Amino acid sequence: MATEAITSPLPIRQRRIKSALKHTGLLIFVAFMVYPLVWMVVSAFKPADQILTEPGIIPTDLTLDNFRDGWHALNRPFSVFFLNSLLVTVGSIVGNLFSCSLTAYALARLQFRMRRVYFAITLASVMLPFHVLVIPQYIFFSQFDLVNTYWPLLIPKFLATDAFFVFLMVQFIRTLPRELDRAAWIDGAGPFLTFWYVVLPLMRPALVTTTIFTFIWTWNDFFVPLIYLTRTQVFTVPVALNSMVDSESQSGVGMLFAMSLLSLVPILIFFAVAQKYLIRGIATTGLK
Amino acid sequence: MLTQEERPVLETPGEDPAPERKRPAFHLNRQGRAAHVFLIPWQLGFLLITAIPLFASLYLAFTDYDILNPPEWVGLENFQRMVQDEQFWAAVKVTLVYVLVSVPLQLGFALLLALILDRGLSGLAFYRSAFYLPSLLGTSVAIAILWREIFGDGGLINRGLALIGIDGESWLQNPSTALATLIVLNVWTFGSPMVIFLAGLRQIPDELYEAARVDGAGVIRQFTNVTVPLLTPIIFFNLILQTIGAFQTFTQAHIISGGTGGPANSTLFYTLYVYQQGFVAFDMGYASALAWVLMVAIAAITALHFLVSKYWVFYGDS
Numbered sequence: 001m002a003t004e005a006i007t008s009p010l011p012i013r014q015r016r017i018k019s020a021l022k023h024t025g026l027l028i029f030v031a032f033m034v035y036p037l038v039w040m041v042v043s044a045f046k047p048a049d050q051i052l053t054e055p056g057i058i059p060t061d062l063t064l065d066n067f068r069d070g071w072h073a074l075n076r077p078f079s080v081f082f083l084n085s086l087l088v089t090v091g092s093i094v095g096n097l098f099s100c101s102l103t104a105y106a107l108a109r110l111q112f113r114m115r116r117v118y119f120a121i122t123l124a125s126v127m128l129p130f131h132v133l134v135i136p137q138y139i140f141f142s143q144f145d146l147v148n149t150y151w152p153l154l155i156p157k158f159l160a161t162d163a164f165f166v167f168l169m170v171q172f173i174r175t176l177p178r179e180l181d182r183a184a185w186i187d188g189a190g191p192f193l194t195f196w197y198v199v200l201p202l203m204r205p206a207l208v209t210t211t212i213f214t215f216i217w218t219w220n221d222f223f224v225p226l227i228y229l230t231r232t233q234v235f236t237v238p239v240a241l242n243s244m245v246d247s248e249s250q251s252g253v254g255m256l257f258a259m260s261l262l263s264l265v266p267i268l269i270f271f272a273v274a275q276k277y278l279i280r281g282i283a284t285t286g287l288k
Numbered sequence: 289m290l291t292q293e294e295r296p297v298l299e300t301p302g303e304d305p306a307p308e309r310k311r312p313a314f315h316l317n318r319q320g321r322a323a324h325v326f327l328i329p330w331q332l333g334f335l336l337i338t339a340i341p342l343f344a345s346l347y348l349a350f351t352d353y354d355i356l357n358p359p360e361w362v363g364l365e366n367f368q369r370m371v372q373d374e375q376f377w378a379a380v381k382v383t384l385v386y387v388l389v390s391v392p393l394q395l396g397f398a399l400l401l402a403l404i405l406d407r408g409l410s411g412l413a414f415y416r417s418a419f420y421l422p423s424l425l426g427t428s429v430a431i432a433i434l435w436r437e438i439f440g441d442g443g444l445i446n447r448g449l450a451l452i453g454i455d456g457e458s459w460l461q462n463p464s465t466a467l468a469t470l471i472v473l474n475v476w477t478f479g480s481p482m483v484i485f486l487a488g489l490r491q492i493p494d495e496l497y498e499a500a501r502v503d504g505a506g507v508i509r510q511f512t513n514v515t516v517p518l519l520t521p522i523i524f525f526n527l528i529l530q531t532i533g534a535f536q537t538f539t540q541a542h543i544i545s546g547g548t549g550g551p552a553n554s555t556l557f558y559t560l561y562v563y564q565q566g567f568v569a570f571d572m573g574y575a576s577a578l579a580w581v582l583m584v585a586i587a588a589i590t591a592l593h594f595l596v597s598k599y600w601v602f603y604g605d606s
Contacts, residue, residue: 019409019410022404022409023411026404026405026415030415030418030419033418033419033422033476034418034421036434036435036438036444037421037422037425037434039438039444040434043437051437098329099329099330099333102326102327102329102330103326103327103329103330105326106322106323106326106327106330110319110320110322110323110326111317111319111320111323112317112319112320112323112324113320115323118327118330121334122330125334125338127532127586127587127590128338128342128583129532129535129536129579129582129583129586130536131536131559131562131579131582131583132341132342132345132576132579132580132582132583133337133338133341133342133345134341134566134579135341135344135345135348135566135572135575135576135579136340136341136342136344136345136348136576137337137341138566138567139344139355139572140336140341142355155337156333156337158329159329159330159332159333159334159336159337160329160330160333161333161334161337161338166330190318190322191318191319191322191323191326192322192325195326216424220427220428220429220539222428222429222538222539222542223538223539223559223563226542227563227567237429238428238429238430238539241429241430241433242429242542242543245433245436245543245546246546253437256433256437257433257434257437260429260430260431260433260434261430263428263429263430264425264428264430264431267424267425267428271417271421271424275417278420278424279416279417279420279483
């Protein structure tokens, strides 16, 4: 009670009023922040000619026309783009989990010359802007005739180039008790068995965080697919949306909204399911 | 069974081994051999995806190269061209304005909301999620498309203004407001630094606040003398992260301007200009030179941040 008295000099009733005011202010701000998203959702279901004439979010005529038309707006249906995006995203997740965990284990637990150097390189490459690498990479991949395939998007993921995740996993492995892998080691398990049976299962939270962020980043990624994917049949969803923008007309707004909304659905689902991990992930590593 | 030689007696994982005394310099011990197997993907990636391209683009920066014909050495020509290139300077200006305005605004909002949400407000999880959601979606093409429609000619903002009798014109067609719409978009994504601030605030021990109160410090003194100093490492971390990210903004600028950086170069972000030169004009030598300038600029600014941090970032033990 004594500390209570110090922390809150105001009487209880006044505190309640203060708290109610705070909540009201915050809720208004939340509504303001989320309004654009709600407007997008509602607009996707409005007849195209009403979207830009009514700013309100209470629709009068609901229709699925935008989805039907948008789905077939390009010369391939959106199911193709969604499957392409799914393929790239799943491939990237597998690649990152595989390559980053191997790298992180070696950097965190094994003794070898160059360990510090390798770790420093990994840290430094987090800050390296991608644009300084992309032109030679493009030349390299186009020489192997890999433009308009997914290899340029996937190969880097299998080679541990997402240094953020390596760093995240190294930090995580360092928090695991050393006695566990030391015990396995003394029992005769070599580094590979120790990694596979002892460290990897314990790394689950870090692997989950990596999965979530790889999913979101890859699903949203625009720059790399824009460069490598130029044929409609290999487009990922963001590139497909971009080419819808290019051919936009007034009647196309509804279709654009409908397809944009659909493109966000997987992320929203992931957000709903994995919120806890997401928040913990950014709080500990600063990932976006 | 392990042979005597293989038995790992001194080398348990994670311990610094006795310095390589008894071993010849090239001998790889068991852990070393294993490490090189574990690191095969990383080493390949470092060579093929990072190191070689990095130096290749440095070389290309001094050449004229259009991907069809072999690169032709032109010395400093690309850099001389840059100095006289109005679009280059436009891109530098747009990017700097964007970084200098949107990053402090975004972090300001993030800190403010984190402070409001901290310290036992009920419903924290709900608010945190609601504010975080935009930063999850903010870099997507879909949200950039939404922004086009919000700030467009007959968009949400102008419809709203019309209700109170103001006749707005397109915010995207006007060179003096187009960049502002992208700054608003970046500020809208304040949720991710906010979550980091919240985690930082939680690390500040309650005893410090209590001690300050006992010493007669009011709310404001507690904020300036306890919260701010202890939060400076987190502020610094967010500042570095968001600055580096803001320098590389691409998607939003590309979608909002239809890839042109218009109107009148007002949304010509630096990375968009690199893209235009490299992958639209296929002037890859010039684009490489541009990219290297960006990298050196980011490195210099990050180094500067670290230098200046000595004077304002407070690490408990010093």
